[in-house]
Amino acid sequence: MSRLVARPATTADYDHFARLFVELDTGNPILPRDRWESVLARDTLFFEQDGEVVAYAYVQPLRGVGYVRHVVVAPSHRGKGVGGGVMRAVAAHLRGRGCARWCLNVKPDNTAAVRLYRSIGMEHAYVMTTFQLAWDAAARLPRPFRRVVARPAQPSDDAAVEAAFAMPSGQVAEARARGGLVLLCLVDPAAPDAAPLGFTSFDPFLPGAFPFRVAAPEFAAPLLEAIRPHAPRAPEALLVTVEDDDTLVALLGDVGATVQLVGAHFRGEIPAAG
Structure with a gap:
């Protein structure tokens, strides 16, 4: 597998965000471009392999805690270790922002994601x-x-x-x-x-x-x-x-x-x- 490259979002990434966001399947509408640029982009990382955007993560660094709000891997790249690479990069990003703990929300039936999060030391806290x-x-x-x-x-x-x-x-x-x-x-x-x-x-x-x-x-x-x-x-x-x-x-x-x-x-x- 070629190397996964993490980079900060730019305003040119909106179409990548819109394409991948729907994979979360939350039922929420896609943010319009101006709202994404002003609200989410500054805390978003995109991930590329061979020049192709294959994943993104939207992360809020708080006071010592990183709230991982979105983690999305393109369907074509699931099951290939991309999710683990994304979380390692997110961990490094949050450590650099002074965070020692992190949290996130996941669908309980997303067994692959749940398995990944448990493997990196996260534990279930409550239901939302x-x-x-x-x-x-x-x-x-x-x-x-x-x-x-x-x-x-x-x-x-x-x-x-x-x-x-x-x-x-x-x-x-x-x-x-x-x-x-x-x-x-x-x-x-x-x-x-x-x-x-x-x-x-x-x-x-x-x-x-x-x-x-x-x-x-x-x-x-x-x-x-x-x-x-x-x-x-x-x-x-x-x-x-x-x-x-x-x-x-x-x-x-x-x-x-x-x-x-x-x-x-x-x-x-x-x-x-x-």
């Missing part, structure tokens, strides 16, 4: 479920018994949000820096210094909320209501990704939300070079 939730279904969710308020999440909220919902340090700041996202924090106005009750990063393009975290299932309704003014008028539904919260998953299913995607979250220490 992406729902398509119609607004009329959201209206049937239970309401909290106390008054809560949703407001824009400020940089001063980031540490409290990440601590409350066990998110990687720097994930909220990274979402804010990307631009085009609506960050909302759910709080108890009677206890402004208490831990946040909910948080979401909403992308109007999809439209979708990821992450969507609440301290208890009854806080989902007010957080969704806060999203709605920011959603496009035409779609009657939005995507909501629930992580490590079986109770909320069951509740959304009960009100009629449909599952679009189920993923397994893996994480671990980045292997040393060599």
